[in-house]
Amino acid sequence: MDVSNLKDRIALVTGGARGIGAAIARRLASEGAIVAITYGQSQAKADALVAEIEQAGGKALAIRADNRDGEAVGAAVKAVVERYGRIDILVNNAGIYEATAITEVTADDFDRTVDINVKAVVLATSAAARHMPDGGRIISVGSNLAQRVPFPGISLYALSKSALVGFTKAVARDLGPKSITVNIVHPGSTNTDMNPQDGAHADPQRDLMAIPRFNDASEVAGLVAWLAGPDARGVTGTEFTIDGGTNA
Template sequence: MEFIMQNLAGKVAFVTGGSRGIGAAIAKRLAREGAKVAFSYVSTPDRARDVAGEIEAAGGVALAIKADNRKAQEIETAINEVAAKFGKIDILVNNAGIIEMGPVGELSIEQFDRTVDVNVRAVFVATKAVLAHMPDGGRIITTGSNLAHQVPWPGLSLYALSKSALIGFTRGAARDLGPRKITVNVVHPGPTETDMNPAEGDIADAARSVMAIPDYSDANDTAGLVAWLAGPEAKVVTGSEFTVDSGMNA
């Protein structure tokens, strides 16, 4: 891990769900660009230590905090802890998410509540909580999904519902926070090489068959876009969506 860019020098970032997959890639990329990075995790303490250790070994500053995105108080406490340690939070990345799959008729109310709590409610809670600690000109970036716009297979209705909700929230929050020059955007990854969705998994060939470029994304592809949105060149980009899906939705 090399520190080759310093677009975010002096900034403080908080990434939810930053111990693995896309969240870990985002945490490490923001650190590469000079930000002090805090991130939350729930059930992967070893991976959280690895991510923090990699950032610190390269000369960066990292803080891993255990916080369950289903519990509003834990999100709020984590954000307050980051702000108390670093004095502010310039960048919030709402990345934590879960997927519950199944036909509409077979999904339970418990699955609905769990999905909405993590994928939607927690985004609202974190965004609301961070505003007391975010200077004018801050950045709020949320990880959505290309399935918010197009659902090519059955069994994804609940996940698509939760990710679609983030679009409306992003646009509304961008209007609310514009006077403070705080930008609010959503990034929609498509199939990405992670533990949850390996490039050689059971559905990988089906996914590649509907891509314009038949390759899974690397988590760093999304992380690079998030870093740009967090940086100075994106200061007037707000209320917008960005899709990183190899042209799956083209």
């Protein structure tokens, strides 16, 4: 294990059992952080990731939390604080993607998307900030679709990720006096089980890119790890897009 920048920092990654979240958890642990992850239904994957990190010499914890349940989100933060005494790094990664034409959107669709993609981020950030020492880091995983929407049917998703941009900038002002940085990372098409690079919808995504290849989740994790580390202590209230030039 390559312990360096984040040695003994306490990190919480929501939705950390799979995909980009799991890659972030691995990367933070490889740099020395003690990593807690939340998961919804993927307990087997969460347990396997914890075992993987611990076998590599790190420390990890998995917590079940439904991100649509505000009390569960707060309880996950509380569990980390009770075990480790604080949270140094919060990565708001958990989210859902659902494509629905605006003419078919229901109130339930809106509530589900906003509850998971926006409200849970607000609640986790609020709870974690109360226990975050000076110099902490808050990083949310947004989407390049918050900046440009090239396909129809994703109005709710784009709305929810766009909301995180304004939230990030405002919270950076709130927490700046404590030298807590608050930033958002916008991945583009990333090779995960939800959006595989060889999937049926992959080629239209590649056609939009300046560099026609999907991100590897580890590349997104590398950007998050940099924002969590000491070299980014002066970076706050900022958006970082990693999408192969899709939005160029």
